[in-house]
Amino acid sequence: LKLNQPGAAGWLTQDALWLVSKTVTDKLRAYLLSQAIEGIPSSNLAVFDELQSHGLVESTPEGKAIWTALVAQGNWQQSFTFLRLQPALIWGNEDRPDAFSGTVSVAADDHPTDAPAPAPPPKTSGTESHQNQSLEDPMALEDADYLGTLLDMFELAEPKTHDAPSASALEVSTRPSDDPGQAFLNWVREGIHNHKLIINDSKAKIHTVCGSVFLVTPGLFQRYAQEFPGISQGADQEVEEWRWVQKHFEKLKVHKKRENGLNIWTCQIQGPRKRAKLKGYLLGKTELLFGTVPPDNPFLMLDPE
Template sequence: MFSLFLRKTRPASTSAAPAKPTSSVGLTAPQSAKALLDTPRRQKLLEQIWQRTALSRTQFEKLYLDPISRYAELVQLLPASESHHHAYLGGMLDHGLEVIAYALKLRQSHLLPSSAQPEVQIAQAEAWTAALAYAGLGHDLGKIAVDMHVEYADGKTWRPWHGPLTSPYRFRYRKDRQYRLHGAASGLLIHQLLNRDILDWLCTFPELWTSLIFSLAGQSEHSGELGTLITQADQASVAQALGGDPAKAMSAPKHALQRKLLEGLRYLLGSELKLNQPQASDGWLTQDALWLVSKTVSDKLRAHLLSQGVDGIPEGNIAVFNVLQEHGIALPSSNGKAIWNATVTSETGWSHSFTFLKLSPALIWDATARPAAFSGTVIVDTTTQPPIAPGPPLNTSCSARGNASERATSNHNSFRPLPRADNASPAPDSLDLLMDLFGGPPTLPEDFETVPFEEPELAISSSVEEAIEFSGKHFMDWLTLGVRSHRIIINDRKALVHTVDDTMFLVTPGLFQRYGQEHPQLAWIAKKESLQDWQWIQKRFEELRLHRKQPNGLNIWICEVSGARKTHYLHGFLLNEHGGLMNDLALNNPYLKVVDQIPRKKPRPTIGNTR
């Protein structure tokens, strides 16, 4: 196993000898890097990290294992958080290793830096990969400096810049700690992990060096592609830690997505979704499971969460299914996916097949508040859900990095590299594909939604159509309420509403798509006119004639958005009058201006024979 490396590598320091984790009541004895890393799961993570580099064992020890060993001795058995993810002894070490493993998995489908020529990308490939690992180690490292108070048995305070702990210690979280300060504090300690030779090497690559410094300062918004990959890897590690046990969902902070999902489901089941109807229904509760019609609950859950101003809600149904499964809310079927195919039969003889999400009733109701069970039957269709065939435990194919394309895949009992398939295609930049690193749920097939939903969808949508009169006025009322309540943000980097020319600029199709997401029943109405939901409501808005037209009669205006590094363009409507919405808003967005057209890019010079 990977312990072969640990035997050969000189420990980051000799001050911490192997010891039992607990030396006396309330105190924990420091351990060596070898002892800390010599557990089956951490060995597996180290092996996966090595598989994602193009280095010999000797090079790996110098560039990766030595910094990881230093990291292990510095963080010891400290947790990664007080009550959120990895909130257990050794959680910080586990989280750091997971982030590296996830980040290097993502790295395999990226050519860095993306703006450079191929020959530059090949020459800098290993430097960018190593920098990604160092940023992964450092992204939460500042917590031990500013979030925790660590002291020795005699009460003397330990500071992480003093070096690794040398005797039994205890720790507590500071009550006055500042959220996000730990990100900026990581730079204080990076010299504890990286030696002078590594820093000298990295600083010879200006773009990489800039990104790494910003990342270690907690400024991910300025750290470019490196910061984006670390953020996604961190999210994947956190999702796995919190999603392994459904009971952890409600123990997460109130702003956490998994908690919002569960709260949203509880709200819908208490106020909107209809259960155990004689015929078409939103779901059925049996003695051992809650079966919810997948498309219906996904549409309504997204609409509810968007109406509450919750960020980070997936746009598509498949993504919602994956997120619910990742967080342990939706139970996996026999093929490992979130979707179940089953047939409902009532006592009256009515029968119909649906695609379901299966939940544990205990997640939704207490034992005393649980509704009566369905008197009919819900029978799972096993013919469409074959059991999972045994396969290799890990697939690490998908690299396009010059000589790094010979990356190894291996089982967890051997280090002999196997050649990667030449026709392997790069994985998309999605956390859904990352979760398979540790046996997480696979993604759903793209053609999943070909399963018919017509009968329940029509039955449900018809009743809602009567309750809500969709119109241009309803859209404007929704917009006005959203802006005034700050549920619809303005003048932000990802905002769909901006202030331009002393009025409101409504981004299309984004703003109209959001309206459609919050009102999923609109899709059924728009379908009658062979339109998408956002096209239908945009036409109703245009009919109000509340917007300015260009001199040539066109409705859509172009706004140029000037950023620090690049310029891009937005299309949208300019209102004739802001209707009082700007009373509470800032002045015109200084980064936006109306332009007549998007300038054409200059053609690149042709190289070689042009005949």
């Protein structure tokens, strides 16, 4: 794909890679089909949703995958619809091309900001810091470890939201919503289905492993507590709210315990360059969250007892 010139398919600024949405999506689909990958959406909108749900493209402030922006350099300018990516997703530790010497300005009705690119990005080791990224997430240490390639994204497809849950799932879901543990579980299920919570991604707090669902602690519970401040209503002022939620989740008894009776499991992460560990709960019934469970995350391995 040509970069940073009239007729190009993308523009690299200091903090983002802007890819012309239709051009890149058509090429991506053609490549996947050439690799005999099945189930590729024929609609570009569906592809955008897949990219967005796995955290591969950045969302607009309105939560959309597509940005509208004006590219300008000297006397030349043109408006495009873009997918916006983090450059580290593409180049990782490699040297990046020089940044665009012009500007990419987001349309006023999209979000009133400019993305000037006066200088090339500094050489980095591939480790990128992210604001608001939980420090307990080992994979947040390196953007380039985005769990493989775009091919992996389609292999780790999201579940179909129209799949009906089983009778056992319905039985658990009928528990009172004022049960704090069940309210948390409902939030997780809804977050997965509306793509607010991503799975099997470097930033994800939910993974599939050994045919089961792995809920990362404390990250997932901390996010819930951040979205619902004061959720405990001062029930236990000695305990942090996320721990209070986690305690009520355990009372549901929907998680598997280890042979030694402990609740928390450990997963080994093996990315292209880094190894790390995640701790969390292993659900006993996947149908509590999924109609069709995605394939296991190939980069995670459950620690033996």
